[in-house]
Each structure stands twice: as C-alpha cells, then as structure tokens.
Amino acid sequence: MKGSFRQSMSWLHTWVGLIAGWVLFFVFVTGTASYATQEITRWMQPERPMQGPTNLDIKAQFDAAYQQLLHDPRAQDAQSWTINFVSDARNSQQLSASWSMPAAEGERRGRTETIYLNHQTGAAEPLTEQPRETAGGRALLRMHYALHYIPSDTAILIVGVCTMLMLIALVTGVIAHKKILQDFFTYRPAKNLRSWLDAHNVVSIAALPFFLMITYSGLIFFLYTYMPLGVPFTYGFSEQDKQTYYQELMQQTGSQRILGLGGGGGPPRQAQGAGERPRMDGTTPTEQQSQRSSRPDQSAQVAGSERNSERANRSGQGRQRSGEHRGDGTATMRGADGLGIQAKRFVNLVPLLLQVEQQWGTGQVRSLTITPAVRGEPAKIQFSPAFSETIRRSRGAGNIEFNAFTGAEIKTLPNELAAPEVFGSSMLGLHEGLFAGTAVRWMYLISGFLGCAMIATGLVVWTVKRRPKLEKTGEYRVWHQSVERLNVATIAGLSFGLACYFWANRLIPADLAGRQQWEIHVMFISWALLAAFSLFRPVMLAWRDSLTITCIAFLLLPVLNALTTERYLLKTIPQGDWVLASIDLVFIALGLMFGWAALKVRSKGASNQRRAQSTQAMQSTAGGI
Amino acid sequence: MGASLLLIFSLIAALAAMVCLSLAMEKHYQSMFESQLSVAKIRMLKLTGWLLLVASLGLCVELWGGVIGSVAWVGELTVGYVAVVLLLAWPVGFSRKS
Numbered sequence: 001m002k003g004s005f006r007q008s009m010s011w012l013h014t015w016v017g018l019i020a021g022w023v024l025f026f027v028f029v030t031g032t033a034s035y036a037t038q039e040i041t042r043w044m045q046p047e048r049p050m051q052g053p054t055n056l057d058i059k060a061q062f063d064a065a066y067q068q069l070l071h072d073p074r075a076q077d078a079q080s081w082t083i084n085f086v087s088d089a090r091n092s093q094q095l096s097a098s099w100s101m102p103a104a105e106g107e108r109r110g111r112t113e114t115i116y117l118n119h120q121t122g123a124a125e126p127l128t129e130q131p132r133e134t135a136g137g138r139a140l141l142r143m144h145y146a147l148h149y150i151p152s153d154t155a156i157l158i159v160g161v162c163t164m165l166m167l168i169a170l171v172t173g174v175i176a177h178k179k180i181l182q183d184f185f186t187y188r189p190a191k192n193l194r195s196w197l198d199a200h201n202v203v204s205i206a207a208l209p210f211f212l213m214i215t216y217s218g219l220i221f222f223l224y225t226y227m228p229l230g231v232p233f234t235y236g237f238s239e240q241d242k243q244t245y246y247q248e249l250m251q252q253t254g255s256q257r258i259l260g261l262g263g264g265g266g267p268p269r270q271a272q273g274a275g276e277r278p279r280m281d282g283t284t285p286t287e288q289q290s291q292r293s294s295r296p297d298q299s300a301q302v303a304g305s306e307r308n309s310e311r312a313n314r315s316g317q318g319r320q321r322s323g324e325h326r327g328d329g330t331a332t333m334r335g336a337d338g339l340g341i342q343a344k345r346f347v348n349l350v351p352l353l354l355q356v357e358q359q360w361g362t363g364q365v366r367s368l369t370i371t372p373a374v375r376g377e378p379a380k381i382q383f384s385p386a387f388s389e390t391i392r393r394s395r396g397a398g399n400i401e402f403n404a405f406t407g408a409e410i411k412t413l414p415n416e417l418a419a420p421e422v423f424g425s426s427m428l429g430l431h432e433g434l435f436a437g438t439a440v441r442w443m444y445l446i447s448g449f450l451g452c453a454m455i456a457t458g459l460v461v462w463t464v465k466r467r468p469k470l471e472k473t474g475e476y477r478v479w480h481q482s483v484e485r486l487n488v489a490t491i492a493g494l495s496f497g498l499a500c501y502f503w504a505n506r507l508i509p510a511d512l513a514g515r516q517q518w519e520i521h522v523m524f525i526s527w528a529l530l531a532a533f534s535l536f537r538p539v540m541l542a543w544r545d546s547l548t549i550t551c552i553a554f555l556l557l558p559v560l561n562a563l564t565t566e567r568y569l570l571k572t573i574p575q576g577d578w579v580l581a582s583i584d585l586v587f588i589a590l591g592l593m594f595g596w597a598a599l600k601v602r603s604k605g606a607s608n609q610r611r612a613q614s615t616q617a618m619q620s621t622a623g624g625i
Numbered sequence: 626m627g628a629s630l631l632l633i634f635s636l637i638a639a640l641a642a643m644v645c646l647s648l649a650m651e652k653h654y655q656s657m658f659e660s661q662l663s664v665a666k667i668r669m670l671k672l673t674g675w676l677l678l679v680a681s682l683g684l685c686v687e688l689w690g691g692v693i694g695s696v697a698w699v700g701e702l703t704v705g706y707v708a709v710v711l712l713l714a715w716p717v718g719f720s721r722k723s
Contacts, residue, residue, distance in 0.1 A: 185647040185706075187714040202710050207703045391692050435693060439632055443700025450703070 010176035013169055017458050018483070020165035022490045025455045027159055029494055031144035031214075032448030033137065035433055035441060036583070038091045040137030043583040044505045046565035047131040051093035052576040054086040054119040058357050058365060059350055061085050064122030065097035066349070068115050075099040076340030079110060081370040086119050089366040089386035090437070091579065095119045099339075134505055135516040145221070148520060153225075160219065160226050167215045170208070177201060193464050200457040203450045210447040211454070217431035220424060253421035339372040342379050347407040349381060356383045356400055370404060379404040388435035392425045456491045463487060484539045489531035492546035495594065497527030499553035502587070506564045540605045547598035554591030558584040628688060635684035635698075638677045639705035645674030647709050656713065678702075 042048055065083040069075050078099035086093050095117040101110035116125045147155035187198045235241040357365050366386040373379040382401040389398060401410040433444045463484045470476040504522035508515045534542035562568035572581040647653045649670035654662040681701060686694035
C-alpha cells in the first residue's frame with residue numbers, strides 16, 4: 001500500500017473485494033431471490049391453485065367465504081377467522097377462508113387450515129393434492145444471512161464480516177474511481193480489461209444507493225451480535241439485565257419491535273422449548289416467518305398466515321401492556337364461547353366491510369380477521385389494507401379494527417416513536433422491502449441482480465488485470481490460477497446449483513420424506529460437482545462449459561415444468577396468473593443471459609487461439625528467415 | 626390518471642432524463658449525432674435532464690406518496706440509467722461511424 005490517497009483506497013478496494021467477494025456473491029444471489037420468497041414458494045408448490053383477477057365484488061367474496069367459516073364444524077372453536085380477498089396485494093389474487101386453532105400443549109402456535117374458493121363462482125375448491133413439502137423461497141432467504149451446513153451463529157458472523165468489508169469496498173470503490181463523472185455513462189465493449197472495468201463501474205453506479213442501503217441495513221439486523229458488549233457493559237451481563245435494557249428501550253423509543261428482536265413486540269419471551277432460542281440474539285422476524293411457514297398447512301397460504309400471526313402478536317402485545325402475561329392459545333380460549341357461537345351475536349359485518357372498502361378503494365382490502373371475545377375484550381374484526389404507506393417495519397400499521405358486537409370502531413393511538421427507532425425500523429424495512437408492490441418489487445429484484453453483477457464483474461476484473469503481467473513475467477502460477485478457478489466455481493457454479501434446486505423440486509417424488517432437505521442438498525451437490533469439474537479444466541474452457549451447462553439448466557426449467565405440472569406457461573398466462581408465469585419467464589431470461597455469456601467466452605477463446613497461432617506462425621517464419 | 630399510466634410516465638421521464646444528461650456530454654453526443662455540441666446545447670440538455678428528473682420524482686410521489694415514492698424513484702433511476710448505458714453502447718448508433 002503506497003502512493004496517493006486514491007491509490008491506497010484502490011488497493012484497499014481490490015483486496016477487500018477479493019476476500020469477501022465469493023461469500024458476498026452467494027449472499028447477493030440468495031438475497032436477491034428472497035425478494036420473491038413467496039412467489040418462489042408458490043412456484044415450488046404447483047399443487048396450489050392458480051390466481052387471477054375476479055368478477056366478484058367484495059361483498060360476494062365475503063359472503064361466500066364467511067359462510068364457509070360459519071358452517072364448517074372444524075372452524076367453530078378457532079382462535080381466529082381470516083378471509084383473504086382477491087386484492088392488489090402481493091400474492092393475493094386468491095379468495096380463501098382460513099382459521100387458526102389454539103396452540104396444543106407444547107406447541108408454540110396452533111394449526112391454520114385454509115379453504116380455497118373459486119374466484120369466479122365463490123364455491124369451495126378442495127385441493128386435489130396436498131401441496132408438496134418444499135424448502136421453497138424461504139430456504140434461500142435464510143441462506144442469505146445464515147448460510148447452510150454450518151451453525152447459524154458462526155454463519156451470521158462470517159456474513160457480518162463480509163458485509164462490513166463490502167461497505168468498505170463500496171466507499172473505497174467510489175473514491176478509487178478516477179473518472180466517475182466523465183465516464184458516468186460509458187461502457188466500451190470488446191476492449192478486454194477496459195470493458196470489464198467499465199461494466200464493473202457501470203453496474204456499481206447503477207444501484208449504488210441500493211448497495212449502500214442494503215449493506216448498512218444488513219448490519220443493523222444483527223447489531224447485538226456484532227456489538228455484543230455494548231448492552232452488558234452498561235446494564236450487566238445477566239439475562240435479567242438484558243430484559244431491563246429491552247424494557248427501557250421500548251419505553252423510551254416507543255418501539256413495537258426492537259431492532260433485530262423479532263416478534264410483534266413486548267419484552268423478549270423466554271425460550272419456550274429446548275430447541276428454541278431467545279429472540280434477542282439477532283434472529284430476525286423474517287426468520288420467524290420462515291419458521292412459521294415451514295409447516296405445510298401454513299405454507300399453503302403463506303401470505304395470509306403471516307398476517308394472522310402478526311395480528312395475534314399485536315393483540316398479545318395489548319394484553320401485555322395492561323399487565324397480563326400472554327398465555328398460550330389454550331389458556332386464552334378457556335372459559336369463553338367458541339368463535340362459532342359468538343358469531344351469532346355479531347352485528348352485520350357487511351356494512352363495515354363496505355365502509356372500509358370505500359375508504360381504501362376497490363381491490364385495496366387485503367384481508368379481514370375476526371377474533372373472539374377474551375378476558376373482557378370484545379370480539380374484534382380487523383381489516384388489513386393491500387397497500388403500505390410506510391417503509392418502516394411496522395406490521396399491522398394501517399389496519400382498521402371494529403368491535404364485532406357493536407360495530408364501533410376501535411381506535412388505537414399510534415405510539416410516539418423516537419427518532420432512532422424511526423431510523424432503525426426504516427432501514428430494516430428498506431432492506432426487506434415488504435412494503436413494495438409489484439413495480440417496486442421488480443426494481444428491488446433488478447437492483448439485487450445488479451449487485452450480483454457488480455460482485456461477479458469485480459472478481460473477473462481482478463484476474464483479467466493481473467494475468468497478462470503475470471504471464472509475461474512467468475509468474476502465472478497456482479495462486480492466481482486458483483482465484484480464476486474459484487471465480488468459475490462460484491459464479492457459474494452457484495448459478496447452476498440454483499437451477500438444480502428448482503430441478504430437484506420437480507423431480508424429487510412429492511411424497512418423499514424429508515424432501516425439503518434433499519432439494520437443498522441437490523443445490524449444493526450440483527454446485528460442488530460443477531466446481532470440481534471446472535477446477536481441472538483450463539480456465540477459458542471451464543468458463544465456457546460451465547456457463548453452457550447453466551444456460552441449458554435454466555432454459556429447460558420451463559420445459560420440465562410443463563412436463564411435470566399443470567402450472568406451465570401455456571396454462572398460467574391464459575389464466576392471467578402473471579406472478580407464476582414470471583418465474584418461468586425469469587428462468588428463460590437467465591438461461592439466455594448465461595447462453596450469451598457462454599457464446600462470448602467461446603468467441604473470445606477462439607480469437608485468443610488465433611492470436612496465439614499467428615504469433616507462433618510469425619515466430620516460426622521469423623526463425624526461418 | 627390511472628396508477629399504471631403514472632408509473633409508465635415516471636419511468637419514461639427517468640429514462641428521458643438520463644438520455645438528456647448523457648447527451649450533454651461531448652463523447653456521447655458525438656457518438657449519436659454528426660453535429661457539434663455547443664455550450665447552449667449543453668445547457669439546454671442539462672436543464673431538460675434535471676427537469677425531467679424532478680418530473681419523474683413528482684410522478685412517483687403522486688403515485689406512492691412521499692416516502693415510498695422516493696424509494697421507487699431511486700429504483701427508476703437505476704432502471705433508466707442501465708437502459709441508457711446499454712443504448713449508448715449498442716453497436717449501431719444513429720450515426721455510428723464504425
């Protein structure tokens with residue numbers, strides 16, 4: 001490290017980027033896919049119904065679904081009833097009625113059962129097959145911060161260190177970029193190193209605000225893990241001291257959910273089961289969601305059940321504040337009439353529904369949830385909007401709640417939030433992007449994809465820049481070659497593994513026990529195989545072949561889908577289920593991209609060969625003369 | 626104005642803004658047009674570019690509200706920027722010499 005400030009920064013950028021690059025590529029690929037967690041899970045459960053627009057108005061939808069809840073004997077003693085309307089919300093073009101049972105002894109949460117209704121007729125549509133168990137989008141979501149096959153504590157630390165390095169790489173990268181303004185829009189193709197540098201610069205500038213936000217906020221998620229001594233040094237080291245800290249934090253900031261401390265709020269619960277970890281260690285709510293939806297009965301309507309539990313959490317919080325302890329579901333239900341009996345005393349709910357719809361607009365009522373009267377609190381009906389007005393991670397915000405016996409609106413005063421809480425929850429909200437509708441979600445996906453491209457091009461620049469010099473001095477040896485091979489193994493290998501993850505979903509028998517785990521194993525096994533294959537090939541051939549294989553793997557996915565399911569493009573597009581169709585279309589786009597890259601490598605390899613031959617010929621002619 | 630129209634217009638504005646700002650630079654202007662880039666033209670293009678940026682922000686805020694709108698706007702800038710870079714690098718420009 002020597003020379004000017006800019007040179008030092010450039011040095012730092014180079015080496016920090018190289019060290020963290022491979023892990024970050026994995027984090028970015030899986031993290032980008034996580035912006036489509038629910039959509040990917042739905043693709044991976046082709047037994048679930050297709051979604052589409054509806055002709056039924058909201059009243060007709062309500063009547064159809066509410067009748068199911070009123071008359072289904074299984075729903076009478078439920079802890080809550082939920083109706084999901086066909087709405088503009090994400091993954092929400094499916095009319096359904098569902099109910100959650102109280103948690104049984106030793107369980108954290110009761111079962112949720114769902115009846116799907118035809119969104120043209122409103123008639124119940126029993127599923128012909130149970131949705132297959134799948135690792136789904138949530139496995140990718142979890143991997144992007146907890147990796148796989150290693151303890152999650154260790155993994156979170158590894159990812160954290162790499163994230164910090166990435167933040168350094170981003171800032172130093174901007175400083176090291178000499179002509180950031182002059183070359184702002186410049187990409188010069190077919191100029192070898194120059195082109196790679198241009199590409200790296202351009203994709204990095206393209207979504208720079210996103211990259212800064214995502215790295216910085218990524219660190220906030222696990223701030224107590226990365227800065228473990230702050231709280232103990234002020235409050236003490238015992239578990240009780242920790243609780244005191246969280247209590248104070250909540251009172252002073254008005255926080256409903258403490259940073260990195262999942263759940264709907266309230267002081268952190270004690271670990272309830274042997275395998276259960278307390279939440280304050282940085283396990284994120286997203287992970288909670290994924291654990292929640294890992295049960296097959298719930299993953300069937302992921303979106304809906306997530307919302308339900310959020311609400312359950314929120315109402316739990318209310319009770320907590322009034323000094324009562326939140327019991328498990330069984331205790332809450334004890335001594336009260338079942339929901340089915342209480343429903344006979346409800347006011348007519350339709351006017352409430354229409355009032356809310358008028359306030360929010362057509363297609364903007366996402367769902368309603370009815371909870372029975374418990375412990376002096378009346379039965380409630382709560383409406384959730386299909387849109388979000390805040391980026392903050394504040395679930396349940398914007399809901400409207402009524403007393404189901406009287407029809408009176410229950411107003412809850414919003415908490416006064418302290419500025420740090422607003423900032424913190426906004427950063428987390430921005431990272432997760434749960435507020436994003438279709439258009440913004442696509443922008444998130446594009447930005448994430450550009451992040452993958454930034455890391456990949458950066459890694460390639462490192463090798464392309466050094467190789468000619470090293471070859472000249474005869475120092476092109478194992479160290480440099482292993483970086484080149486690791487690049488192929490990571491960039492093409494992981495992409496191939498990801499494609500195989502989806503192949504596994506379709507090819508592993510739907511009733512195989514533990515098939516979720518096998519889907520993930522297949523991903524890593526195929527990645528390892530392709531990596532091993534490319535380690536023993538000359539680097540250009542390794543690139544060409546592994547990119548070609550990846551291209552084929554992605555391009556054939558929609559074909560495989562058509563052969564094995566009823567949810568392929570020719571069915572999904574006419575039905576108007578664009579969410580499901582777009583997954584197949586993205587596979588095709590990725591396949592074409594890898595194919596294009598493979599062709600580029602091929603022509604590059606050919607031209608290199610020609611150059612080598614002509615140099616050789618010249619040398620031999622020169623020797624002849 | 627419908628939501629999807631607002632979205633389309635704000636995206637077009639973001640894209641057009643990027644086009645103007647890039648053409649305000651000598652080398653990109655030269656790659657597209659035969660004529661010379663005068664100081665007046667530069668001023669014109671820059672002004673239009675910035676106005677279009679503001680317009681696209683305004684449309685985003687109209688559509689999504691201030692907070693989410695500004696997030697969406699940054700996303701639109703990303704999309705517009707990438708599109709313009711690809712457009713400029715495309716092998717056949719309007720008057721590409723080579």
